[in-house]
Amino acid sequence: MFFELTKTSESSKARVGSISTDHGIIETPIFMPVGTAGTVKAVEQRELIELDAKIILGNTYHLYLRPGNEVMHALGGLHRFMNWNRPILTDSGGYQVFSLNEIRKIYQYGVEFRSHIDGSKHLFTPESVVNTQRIIGSDIMMVLDECAPYPADYSYTKKSMELSIKWAKESRISFNNTASIYNHQQYQFGIAQGGMYNDLRKEYLQQMIDIDFDGNAIGGLSVGEPTELMYEITDISTDILPKDKPRYLMGVGTPENILQSIEMGIDMFDCVMPTRNARNGQLFTTNGKINIRNAKYKFEEKPLDENLDSYASNNFSLAYLRHLFISDEILGLQLASLHNIAFYLNLVKEARKHILNGDFELWKKNYLENYNQSNKL
């Protein structure tokens, strides 16, 4: 059984479950650190194990360009290549359709990219993306989709959504007609689009359910829309999505976004925020987010987060990490990344615990109160 639902909260849609793959079991809700190019930036694989990251992301577009399918295949797929024996989920490149919009063209049959590295042209089709993900060997592969920008008008969004549905069907056929080339099972998730229009969202969700993927993702959110809108779409989505399959909210988000979405019944999250912001000097703590460069930490001997049990936080002061950032020392990026990932993983771990305890909603309220209140001080 790929997904098993362990418990659903009595007073909300929050739930605990587990996803079984050949590379290990993932307890949900889970946060997946993003390792776009076969590395969670500034963090070693050894450290990810110590942090107890259960699954990480890779990106089809980036890995296809570098090192390329030939190298990836020759080196035995991404698990072997990067020496990571736990589960990997790969995004399809659908997000790059959105973020690299200046250098791509969308056709009915696929997307033509100009490489952001050397300008060369490449064609991604639903089928080619499945094939590349077979070569990467990810445990969970995402379908190629068009992540529409925000804002987008109704007719554009509708057309875009119809294209994504077409691609989703083709992706599933390609998936069913091909096999894993390494010795492990692979799964495929669909990605719901439909922009900020409830009727389009509902239509898409229904069609995606009919295609019968192994799991269902909500895409096209956290692209610049107001948070309330994101919650609204998430909420109607989880009302429709089947309970017996994992639900993945792509690209989300802030600690608050994650807790709110868990309450709406989301199981899986990924976001660059903990790692990117770490490299840019922002730390997440139980007392809110902080900018480690701020002068007020110059003499601050306290640990990074007094309430978080993790290597970076237990061993280093705010003053020391500030010094590393001010001095442009590479260790600063590493420790901040370690810290933020520990924070995010702890966040979902606590959420799981409290859903099982039956007090998630109250715990969440108190947690966020503390998190947000300190930010205002």
Place this chain on the structure above:
RNA sequence: GGGUAGAUACCGAAGCGGUCAAACGGGGCAGACUGUAAAUCUGCUGGGUAACACCCUACGGAGGUUCAAAUCCUUCUCUACCCA
């Protein structure tokens, strides 16, 4: 003792009669970041004012020329280098 080149904001460094509270770096102070083209990007950095306007103090010191001086002249002080 003689000569030459300099002295500009926290530091370095442009500007060489009005468009200069003064380019550009660095440093400092803040902010942003949501399926990673990001160890990136943005703003502020003489004082007063919530803020535009405006006012005040400012380009080593003092004095002068001019409607107008960081910019021209005189002189003083200091710095670097060269010659005795």
